[in-house]
Protein backbone atom coordinates (compact mmCIF):
# COMPACT_ATOMS: atom_id res chain seq x y z
CA UNK A 1 0.00 0.00 0.00
CA UNK A 2 2.86 2.32 0.75
CA UNK A 3 4.10 2.08 -2.77
CA UNK A 4 0.61 2.70 -4.11
CA UNK A 5 0.17 5.71 -1.88
CA UNK A 6 3.54 7.09 -2.89
CA UNK A 7 2.65 6.62 -6.54
CA UNK A 8 -0.66 8.38 -6.03
CA UNK A 9 0.98 11.30 -4.28
CA UNK A 10 3.64 11.45 -6.98
CA UNK A 11 1.06 11.54 -9.73
CA UNK A 12 -1.00 14.15 -7.90
CA UNK A 13 2.11 16.33 -7.66
CA UNK A 14 2.64 15.97 -11.41
CA UNK A 15 -0.97 16.98 -12.03
CA UNK A 16 -0.61 20.02 -9.83
CA UNK A 17 2.56 21.02 -11.60
CA UNK A 18 0.88 20.61 -14.98
CA UNK A 19 -2.22 22.55 -14.19
CA UNK A 20 -0.54 25.42 -12.49
CA UNK A 21 2.03 25.56 -15.19
CA UNK A 22 0.51 28.68 -16.69
CA UNK A 23 2.55 31.66 -15.83
CA UNK A 24 4.60 29.53 -13.55
CA UNK A 25 7.78 27.65 -13.60
CA UNK A 26 11.42 27.41 -13.46
CA UNK A 27 13.09 30.51 -14.71
CA UNK A 28 15.61 28.15 -15.99
CA UNK A 29 16.54 30.00 -19.11
CA UNK A 30 19.28 27.68 -20.38
CA UNK A 31 21.96 29.98 -19.09
CA UNK A 32 25.05 28.54 -20.47
CA UNK A 33 28.29 28.52 -18.66
CA UNK A 34 30.01 28.38 -21.98
CA UNK A 35 32.07 31.33 -23.06
CA UNK A 36 30.14 34.24 -24.43
CA UNK A 37 31.81 34.14 -27.77
CA UNK A 38 33.15 37.68 -28.07
CA UNK A 39 35.66 36.48 -30.57
CA UNK A 40 36.21 37.53 -34.14
CA UNK A 41 34.02 34.71 -35.40
CA UNK A 42 31.11 35.93 -33.38
CA UNK A 43 31.56 39.48 -34.57
CA UNK A 44 31.62 38.44 -38.22
CA UNK A 45 28.33 36.65 -37.68
CA UNK A 46 26.88 39.69 -35.99
CA UNK A 47 27.55 41.84 -38.99
CA UNK A 48 25.78 39.26 -41.18
CA UNK A 49 22.90 38.96 -38.80
CA UNK A 50 22.51 42.65 -38.28
CA UNK A 51 22.05 42.95 -42.02
CA UNK A 52 21.89 46.55 -43.08
CA UNK A 53 23.22 47.93 -39.82
CA UNK A 54 26.05 49.56 -41.74
CA UNK A 55 23.51 51.40 -43.88
CA UNK A 56 22.28 53.10 -40.78
CA UNK A 57 25.61 54.60 -39.80
CA UNK A 58 25.27 58.37 -39.45
CA UNK A 59 26.58 60.22 -42.44
CA UNK A 60 27.58 63.77 -43.12
CA UNK A 61 24.60 65.69 -44.39
CA UNK A 62 26.12 66.96 -47.63
CA UNK A 63 28.83 66.12 -50.10
CA UNK A 64 30.28 69.57 -50.74
CA UNK A 65 32.37 68.59 -53.78
CA UNK A 66 29.46 67.22 -55.75
CA UNK A 67 27.04 69.69 -54.23
CA UNK A 68 24.53 66.87 -53.78
CA UNK A 69 22.49 66.59 -50.63
CA UNK A 70 22.81 63.22 -48.92
CA UNK A 71 19.72 62.14 -47.09
CA UNK A 72 20.61 60.83 -43.65
CA UNK A 73 18.31 57.98 -42.77
CA UNK A 74 17.22 58.21 -39.15
CA UNK A 75 18.32 55.36 -36.93
CA UNK A 76 15.49 53.07 -35.91
CA UNK A 77 14.28 53.49 -32.32
CA UNK A 78 13.06 50.95 -29.84
CA UNK A 79 11.05 51.45 -26.65
CA UNK A 80 11.72 48.89 -23.94
CA UNK A 81 9.05 48.37 -21.28
CA UNK A 82 10.67 46.62 -18.37
CA UNK A 83 9.24 45.13 -15.20
CA UNK A 84 11.73 46.45 -12.62
CA UNK A 85 10.85 43.73 -10.09
CA UNK A 86 12.51 41.03 -12.20
CA UNK A 87 16.05 40.00 -11.24
CA UNK A 88 17.43 40.64 -14.75
CA UNK A 89 15.91 44.14 -14.94
CA UNK A 90 18.73 45.99 -13.17
CA UNK A 91 21.31 45.56 -15.92
CA UNK A 92 18.94 45.77 -18.84
CA UNK A 93 19.27 49.47 -19.65
CA UNK A 94 23.06 49.23 -19.99
CA UNK A 95 22.83 46.00 -21.99
CA UNK A 96 20.15 47.40 -24.28
CA UNK A 97 22.14 50.62 -24.81
CA UNK A 98 25.20 48.62 -25.83
CA UNK A 99 23.27 46.27 -28.12
CA UNK A 100 21.50 49.17 -29.84
CA UNK A 101 24.81 50.99 -30.38
CA UNK A 102 26.38 47.86 -31.85
CA UNK A 103 23.43 47.20 -34.10
CA UNK A 104 23.08 50.75 -35.45
CA UNK A 105 19.91 51.63 -33.53
CA UNK A 106 19.24 54.83 -31.64
CA UNK A 107 19.52 54.71 -27.84
CA UNK A 108 16.52 52.79 -26.45
CA UNK A 109 13.70 54.64 -24.72
CA UNK A 110 13.22 52.90 -21.39
CA UNK A 111 9.94 52.61 -19.48
CA UNK A 112 9.29 50.84 -16.18
CA UNK A 113 6.04 49.10 -15.35
CA UNK A 114 4.25 49.65 -12.05
CA UNK A 115 2.28 47.30 -9.84
CA UNK A 116 -0.98 49.08 -10.72
CA UNK A 117 -0.03 49.48 -14.39
CA UNK A 118 1.76 46.43 -15.80
CA UNK A 119 2.62 48.08 -19.13
CA UNK A 120 -0.46 49.48 -20.91
CA UNK A 121 0.20 53.18 -20.25
CA UNK A 122 3.89 52.74 -21.07
CA UNK A 123 3.06 51.03 -24.37
CA UNK A 124 0.74 53.90 -25.28
CA UNK A 125 3.48 56.42 -24.47
CA UNK A 126 5.90 54.43 -26.62
CA UNK A 127 3.47 54.56 -29.56
CA UNK A 128 3.11 58.33 -29.10
CA UNK A 129 6.87 58.61 -29.59
CA UNK A 130 6.52 56.79 -32.91
CA UNK A 131 9.09 54.15 -32.18
CA UNK A 132 9.80 51.42 -34.72
CA UNK A 133 9.54 48.60 -32.21
CA UNK A 134 8.24 48.03 -28.67
CA UNK A 135 9.87 45.40 -26.47
CA UNK A 136 8.22 43.89 -23.39
CA UNK A 137 10.94 42.87 -20.92
CA UNK A 138 9.40 40.87 -18.10
CA UNK A 139 7.10 37.92 -17.57
CA UNK A 140 3.89 36.93 -19.31
CA UNK A 141 2.02 39.68 -17.38
CA UNK A 142 4.14 42.42 -18.95
CA UNK A 143 3.85 40.77 -22.36
CA UNK A 144 0.07 40.61 -22.00
CA UNK A 145 -0.25 44.32 -21.12
CA UNK A 146 2.01 45.50 -23.96
CA UNK A 147 0.35 43.17 -26.48
CA UNK A 148 -3.07 44.52 -25.51
CA UNK A 149 -2.01 48.02 -26.62
CA UNK A 150 0.02 47.02 -29.69
CA UNK A 151 -2.64 44.69 -31.13
CA UNK A 152 -4.03 46.16 -34.32
CA UNK A 153 -1.43 48.94 -34.59
CA UNK A 154 1.00 47.16 -36.93
CA UNK A 155 3.92 48.22 -34.71
CA UNK A 156 6.08 45.13 -34.13
CA UNK A 157 6.62 43.77 -30.65
CA UNK A 158 9.64 42.00 -29.22
CA UNK A 159 9.98 40.01 -26.01
CA UNK A 160 12.87 39.82 -23.58
CA UNK A 161 11.76 36.98 -21.30
CA UNK A 162 12.53 37.71 -17.65
CA UNK A 163 9.63 36.05 -15.83
CA UNK A 164 9.10 32.71 -14.16
CA UNK A 165 6.96 31.05 -16.84
CA UNK A 166 7.84 32.98 -20.03
CA UNK A 167 5.22 30.95 -21.81
CA UNK A 168 4.76 33.18 -24.84
CA UNK A 169 8.53 33.26 -25.38
CA UNK A 170 8.61 29.46 -25.12
CA UNK A 171 5.80 29.09 -27.62
CA UNK A 172 7.56 31.50 -30.02
CA UNK A 173 10.95 29.89 -29.48
CA UNK A 174 12.53 33.12 -28.23
CA UNK A 175 15.80 32.55 -26.37
CA UNK A 176 15.51 32.47 -22.56
CA UNK A 177 18.04 33.68 -20.04
CA UNK A 178 20.06 35.80 -22.51
CA UNK A 179 18.49 39.29 -22.64
CA UNK A 180 21.10 40.56 -25.11
CA UNK A 181 20.24 37.80 -27.58
CA UNK A 182 16.50 38.22 -27.12
CA UNK A 183 17.03 41.93 -27.85
CA UNK A 184 18.82 41.17 -31.10
CA UNK A 185 15.92 38.92 -32.13
CA UNK A 186 13.62 41.86 -31.40
CA UNK A 187 15.76 44.30 -33.43
CA UNK A 188 16.45 42.12 -36.47
CA UNK A 189 14.14 39.11 -36.24
CA UNK A 190 11.36 38.39 -38.67
CA UNK A 191 7.87 39.81 -38.39
CA UNK A 192 5.37 37.10 -37.54
CA UNK A 193 1.63 37.73 -37.40
CA UNK A 194 0.12 36.10 -34.32
CA UNK A 195 -3.38 35.91 -32.86
CA UNK A 196 -4.47 37.89 -29.81
CA UNK A 197 -7.07 36.36 -27.50
CA UNK A 198 -9.59 38.42 -25.58
CA UNK A 199 -11.52 37.85 -22.37
CA UNK A 200 -14.38 39.63 -20.60
CA UNK A 201 -15.27 38.71 -17.05
CA UNK A 202 -18.74 40.24 -17.14
CA UNK A 203 -21.25 40.47 -19.98
CA UNK A 204 -20.31 43.47 -22.11
CA UNK A 205 -17.51 44.24 -19.67
CA UNK A 206 -13.97 45.52 -20.16
CA UNK A 207 -11.93 43.67 -22.73
CA UNK A 208 -8.68 42.08 -21.58
CA UNK A 209 -6.16 40.65 -24.04
CA UNK A 210 -4.22 37.50 -23.35
CA UNK A 211 -1.53 35.79 -25.38
CA UNK A 212 -1.08 32.36 -23.80
CA UNK A 213 -3.93 30.95 -21.72
CA UNK A 214 -6.83 32.18 -19.64
CA UNK A 215 -9.41 30.30 -17.69
CA UNK A 216 -11.36 29.78 -14.55
CA UNK A 217 -11.45 27.28 -11.74
CA UNK A 218 -8.71 25.24 -10.20
CA UNK A 219 -5.71 26.78 -11.95
CA UNK A 220 -6.90 30.33 -11.32
CA UNK A 221 -7.62 29.53 -7.68
CA UNK A 222 -4.09 28.26 -7.27
CA UNK A 223 -2.64 31.43 -8.76
CA UNK A 224 -4.85 33.62 -6.59
CA UNK A 225 -3.85 31.69 -3.50
CA UNK A 226 -0.12 31.69 -4.07
CA UNK A 227 2.00 33.82 -1.82
CA UNK A 228 3.88 36.26 -4.05
CA UNK A 229 6.89 36.46 -1.70
CA UNK A 230 7.12 32.70 -1.73
CA UNK A 231 6.77 32.69 -5.52
CA UNK A 232 9.69 35.07 -5.94
CA UNK A 233 11.84 32.91 -3.67
CA UNK A 234 11.01 29.40 -4.76
CA UNK A 235 9.19 29.80 -8.10
CA UNK A 236 6.87 26.96 -9.03
CA UNK A 237 7.22 25.32 -5.61
CA UNK A 238 4.94 28.07 -4.32
CA UNK A 239 2.24 27.01 -6.77
CA UNK A 240 2.75 23.42 -5.79
CA UNK A 241 2.18 24.35 -2.19
CA UNK A 242 -1.03 26.23 -3.00
CA UNK A 243 -2.15 23.60 -5.52
CA UNK A 244 -1.89 20.76 -3.03
CA UNK A 245 -4.37 22.61 -0.82
CA UNK A 246 -6.77 23.14 -3.72
CA UNK A 247 -6.64 19.72 -5.32
CA UNK A 248 -9.45 18.21 -3.32
CA UNK A 249 -12.53 20.29 -3.90
CA UNK A 250 -15.94 20.20 -5.49
CA UNK A 251 -16.80 20.62 -9.13
CA UNK A 252 -18.83 23.59 -10.24
CA UNK A 253 -21.76 23.38 -12.62
CA UNK A 254 -21.32 25.72 -15.56
CA UNK A 255 -23.13 26.49 -18.78
CA UNK A 256 -20.87 26.49 -21.83
CA UNK A 257 -21.62 28.10 -25.19
CA UNK A 258 -19.22 27.39 -28.04
CA UNK A 259 -19.31 29.58 -31.14
CA UNK A 260 -22.89 30.65 -30.50
CA UNK A 261 -24.16 27.06 -30.55
CA UNK A 262 -26.59 25.33 -28.22
CA UNK A 263 -25.38 25.80 -24.61
CA UNK A 264 -24.57 22.68 -22.61
CA UNK A 265 -23.90 22.15 -18.92
CA UNK A 266 -20.83 20.56 -17.41
CA UNK A 267 -19.50 20.03 -13.93
CA UNK A 268 -15.96 21.35 -14.07
CA UNK A 269 -12.88 21.90 -11.96
CA UNK A 270 -11.24 24.08 -14.55
CA UNK A 271 -11.66 25.50 -18.04
CA UNK A 272 -8.54 26.80 -19.79
CA UNK A 273 -8.53 28.49 -23.21
CA UNK A 274 -5.23 28.60 -25.01
CA UNK A 275 -4.01 30.90 -27.76
CA UNK A 276 -1.01 28.56 -27.77
CA UNK A 277 -0.43 25.26 -26.02
CA UNK A 278 3.05 24.74 -24.56
CA UNK A 279 3.78 24.93 -20.85
CA UNK A 280 7.23 24.75 -19.33
CA UNK A 281 9.12 21.51 -18.88
CA UNK A 282 8.36 20.38 -22.43
CA UNK A 283 4.71 19.75 -21.54
CA UNK A 284 2.03 20.61 -24.05
CA UNK A 285 -1.41 21.15 -22.53
CA UNK A 286 -3.13 21.83 -25.87
CA UNK A 287 -1.44 19.77 -28.61
CA UNK A 288 -3.29 21.29 -31.56
CA UNK A 289 -3.02 24.91 -30.45
CA UNK A 290 -1.23 27.28 -32.83
CA UNK A 291 -0.56 30.97 -32.28
CA UNK A 292 -1.61 31.96 -35.78
CA UNK A 293 -4.60 29.78 -36.70
CA UNK A 294 -7.40 32.09 -35.53
CA UNK A 295 -8.61 29.36 -33.17
CA UNK A 296 -8.85 29.06 -29.39
CA UNK A 297 -8.18 25.60 -28.00
CA UNK A 298 -10.23 25.15 -24.83
CA UNK A 299 -9.72 22.30 -22.38
CA UNK A 300 -12.48 21.47 -19.91
CA UNK A 301 -11.13 19.60 -16.91
CA UNK A 302 -13.71 17.73 -14.88
CA UNK A 303 -12.34 15.12 -12.47
CA UNK A 304 -14.60 14.20 -9.55
CA UNK A 305 -11.86 13.31 -7.10
CA UNK A 306 -8.14 12.87 -6.54
CA UNK A 307 -8.11 9.49 -8.29
CA UNK A 308 -9.64 10.98 -11.42
CA UNK A 309 -6.92 13.63 -11.40
CA UNK A 310 -4.60 10.75 -12.27
CA UNK A 311 -6.62 10.22 -15.43
CA UNK A 312 -6.30 13.92 -16.19
CA UNK A 313 -2.53 13.72 -15.74
CA UNK A 314 -2.32 10.67 -17.98
CA UNK A 315 -4.43 12.41 -20.62
CA UNK A 316 -2.29 15.54 -20.60
CA UNK A 317 1.02 13.68 -20.61
CA UNK A 318 0.01 11.22 -23.31
CA UNK A 319 -2.41 13.35 -25.21
CA UNK A 320 -2.86 12.93 -28.90
CA UNK A 321 -6.62 13.13 -29.12
CA UNK A 322 -9.12 15.80 -28.29
CA UNK A 323 -10.88 13.77 -25.64
CA UNK A 324 -8.97 12.34 -22.71
CA UNK A 325 -9.97 11.02 -19.30
CA UNK A 326 -12.09 13.63 -17.55
CA UNK A 327 -10.95 16.26 -20.03
CA UNK A 328 -12.35 17.50 -23.30
CA UNK A 329 -10.98 19.94 -25.86
CA UNK A 330 -13.09 22.32 -27.92
CA UNK A 331 -11.58 24.23 -30.85
CA UNK A 332 -13.50 27.44 -31.46
CA UNK A 333 -13.43 31.17 -32.06
CA UNK A 334 -15.50 32.06 -29.02
CA UNK A 335 -16.49 30.36 -25.79
CA UNK A 336 -18.73 31.67 -23.00
CA UNK A 337 -18.76 30.08 -19.56
CA UNK A 338 -21.49 30.98 -17.10
CA UNK A 339 -21.64 29.66 -13.56
CA UNK A 340 -24.04 29.86 -10.66
CA UNK A 341 -21.15 30.31 -8.26
CA UNK A 342 -18.27 32.74 -8.43
CA UNK A 343 -15.14 31.08 -9.79
CA UNK A 344 -11.63 32.52 -9.83
CA UNK A 345 -10.33 33.71 -13.19
CA UNK A 346 -6.76 33.97 -14.44
CA UNK A 347 -5.35 35.68 -17.52
CA UNK A 348 -1.86 34.57 -18.59
CA UNK A 349 -1.14 33.51 -15.03
CA UNK A 350 -2.42 36.63 -13.29
CA UNK A 351 -5.36 36.12 -10.97
CA UNK A 352 -7.98 38.76 -11.79
CA UNK A 353 -10.66 37.91 -9.22
CA UNK A 354 -13.81 35.83 -9.15
CA UNK A 355 -16.68 35.92 -11.59
CA UNK A 356 -19.73 33.95 -12.67
CA UNK A 357 -18.98 34.79 -16.30
CA UNK A 358 -16.04 34.41 -18.66
CA UNK A 359 -16.22 35.01 -22.40
CA UNK A 360 -13.16 34.49 -24.60
CA UNK A 361 -12.58 35.13 -28.29
CA UNK A 362 -9.61 35.14 -30.63
CA UNK A 363 -8.58 37.86 -33.05
CA UNK A 364 -6.62 36.37 -35.92
CA UNK A 365 -3.20 37.83 -36.80
CA UNK A 366 -3.82 40.99 -34.74
CA UNK A 367 -0.24 41.41 -33.53
CA UNK A 368 3.15 41.48 -35.25
CA UNK A 369 5.76 39.69 -33.16
CA UNK A 370 9.51 39.62 -33.81
CA UNK A 371 10.76 36.05 -33.78
CA UNK A 372 14.17 34.55 -34.50
CA UNK A 373 15.17 33.97 -38.10
CA UNK A 374 16.72 30.62 -39.01
CA UNK A 375 20.08 32.34 -39.19
CA UNK A 376 19.60 33.76 -35.69
CA UNK A 377 18.59 30.36 -34.33
CA UNK A 378 21.75 28.87 -35.78
CA UNK A 379 23.86 31.60 -34.18
CA UNK A 380 22.15 31.04 -30.83
CA UNK A 381 22.77 27.29 -30.97
CA UNK A 382 26.42 27.94 -31.79
CA UNK A 383 26.68 30.57 -29.02
CA UNK A 384 27.93 32.71 -31.88
CA UNK A 385 26.76 36.13 -30.78
CA UNK A 386 29.12 38.55 -29.09
CA UNK A 387 28.51 40.14 -25.74
CA UNK A 388 27.57 43.79 -25.96
CA UNK A 389 30.46 46.16 -25.38
CA UNK A 390 29.53 49.04 -23.08
Ligand SMILES: [Mg+2]
Nearest residue numbers: 275290291295
Ligand atom coordinates in the same frame (compact mmCIF):
# COMPACT_ATOMS: atom_id res chain seq x y z
MG1 LIG B 1 -4.75 29.23 -31.85
